[in-house]
Amino acid sequence: MNDPRKVDIYSAEHKRDPFQFYAFLRSEAPVFEVGVPVLKRAWLITRYDDVVLCLQDSDRFVKNASNAGLRSPKSMPWWTPASLRTLSENMLDLDDPAHRRLRALINKAFSRARIEQLRNRAEVLAEGLVDRMRAKSKPDVIEDFALPLPLTVISELLGLPEEARPRFRKWTNVFLGARSEIRMALSLPSIFALMRYLRRLVATRRRTPRDDLISALIAVEEGGDRLSENELIAMLVLLIIAGHETTVNLIGSGMLVLMENPREKERLIGDFSLLGSAVEELLRFTAPVEIATERYAAQDIDLRDTTIRRGDVIFPVIASANRDAQKFAEPDRLDVARRPNPHLAFGDGVHFCVGSHLAKMEAEIAFGCLLRRLPKLSLACPAHELQWRAAPVVRGLKSLPVIT
Numbered sequence: 001m002n003d004p005r006k007v008d009i010y011s012a013e014h015k016r017d018p019f020q021f022y023a024f025l026r027s028e029a030p031v032f033e034v035g036v037p038v039l040k041r042a043w044l045i046t047r048y049d050d051v052v053l054c055l056q057d058s059d060r061f062v063k064n065a066s067n068a069g070l071r072s073p074k075s076m077p078w079w080t081p082a083s084l085r086t087l088s089e090n091m092l093d094l095d096d097p098a099h100r101r102l103r104a105l106i107n108k109a110f111s112r113a114r115i116e117q118l119r120n121r122a123e124v125l126a127e128g129l130v131d132r133m134r135a136k137s138k139p140d141v142i143e144d145f146a147l148p149l150p151l152t153v154i155s156e157l158l159g160l161p162e163e164a165r166p167r168f169r170k171w172t173n174v175f176l177g178a179r180s181e182i183r184m185a186l187s188l189p190s191i192f193a194l195m196r197y198l199r200r201l202v203a204t205r206r207r208t209p210r211d212d213l214i215s216a217l218i219a220v221e222e223g224g225d226r227l228s229e230n231e232l233i234a235m236l237v238l239l240i241i242a243g244h245e246t247t248v249n250l251i252g253s254g255m256l257v258l259m260e261n262p263r264e265k266e267r268l269i270g271d272f273s274l275l276g277s278a279v280e281e282l283l284r285f286t287a288p289v290e291i292a293t294e295r296y297a298a299q300d301i302d303l304r305d306t307t308i309r310r311g312d313v314i315f316p317v318i319a320s321a322n323r324d325a326q327k328f329a330e331p332d333r334l335d336v337a338r339r340p341n342p343h344l345a346f347g348d349g350v351h352f353c354v355g356s357h358l359a360k361m362e363a364e365i366a367f368g369c370l371l372r373r374l375p376k377l378s379l380a381c382p383a384h385e386l387q388w389r390a391a392p393v394v395r396g397l398k399s400l401p402v403i404t
């Protein structure tokens with residue numbers, strides 16, 4: 001094991017296999033401080049019980065930096081323009097009661113019924129994408145399937161016009177790739193372009209509402225309360241980014257580990273009633289969100305012989321909690337029938353993922369369709385040549401070339 005203080009947790013090299021590093025930390029240094037770009041320093045919390053504590057105890061582990069005595073979020077450099085700071089009015093960056101208020105409004109607009117309406121559409125899309133993959137000489141699971149499926153679903157759900165979708169992908173990439181101050185500065189024009197676009201779209205929907213989530217969010221009302229214009233834009237940016245990137249990672253990394261574990265793959269092909277538990281296991285095993293978004297210590301906190309100071313940044317490491325042998329038998333073994341499976345892939349506590357039902361529905365359709373139609377799918381290059389994306393928080397492949 002290299003010096004753990006020198007590991008760059010945002011690098012592509014780390015993303016390839018972060019699990020050994022976290023196994024070392026769980027056993028030797030379960031509360032461990034590392035240097036990271038922009039935020040400067042962060043405590044990695046790696047044991048299951050401790051990650052649950054961080055995510056559930058939202059009084060001591062807060063999202064809004066001002067509740068930890070800081071003047072501005074460390075995740076935004078001091079030079080961030082004021083208009084961009086409105087993006088931190090998204091619910092994932094707020095604590096209760098501000099968070100609870102936004103969450104109640106989105107829960108009303110983002111109903112289960114609205115998601116279920118999308119099931120047939122997602123199935124048709126998945127079948128069409130597989131048809132196209134089969135016709136290609138060099139198919140790629142990410143480019144040809146894992147990316148277009150969730151991107152189209154979230155775009156149709158929200159009501160984003162088709163011609164704008166490639167740009168949404170580019171904007172999301174820029175946003176998630178902003179892992180240093182320089183990259184953040186370079187990403188500003190794209191983020192402004194995204195916000196400008198959304199403001200125009202919201203204005204259009206205000207004039208002529210449609211049966212889509214943007215119109216529902218404009219109209220949603222709870223006890224006389226509504227979303228302000230800034231809150232609406234921040235919510236849309238959050239939904240666009242959280243709503244597809246993570247699912248792309250799950251489908252891509254999930255197909256990779258199934259190809260690497262042929263017995264589990266065959267087991268699933270032999271019994272598709274295992275799809276539900278297989279999706280839960282792939283969520284646990286592949287860590288599409290490697291680290292929950294940062295928390296700040298609202299007070300000094302003693303955790304495992306370490307004192308975290310008020311205002312310090314904390315990273316609850318989901319990828320590590322989900323491989324903790326104190327919680328999961330044989331955690332490094334893929335078991336598509338694992339039950340129970342209390343993984344933390346969607347987080348825990350008040351910020352538990354809003355889109356978990358949608359993500360699971362899409363993933364079941366995706367894995368079901370790929371395995372049924374392309375049961376002999378195999379890698380077109382050795383696994384060690386695959387490229388992972390350098391990024392904070394999320395973990396996913398850049399591309400996944402295959403032979404159908």
Ligand code: HEM
Pocket residue numbers: 055091092093103154238239242243244246247250288289292293294318344345346347348350351352353354355356358359
């Ligand atoms: C929150 C994971 C798909 C929308 C979260 C969190 C995690 C997560 C870990 C909590 C982050 C934290 O506490 O810091 C995932 C994974 C997905 C997925 C692994 C797919 C495999 C989706 C989809 C949507 C979505 C499809 C929307 C359509 C959100 C939102 C939040 C959130 C809005 C913030 C909730 C809040 O602050 O109350 N997600 N997500 N996610 N997710 Fe997801």
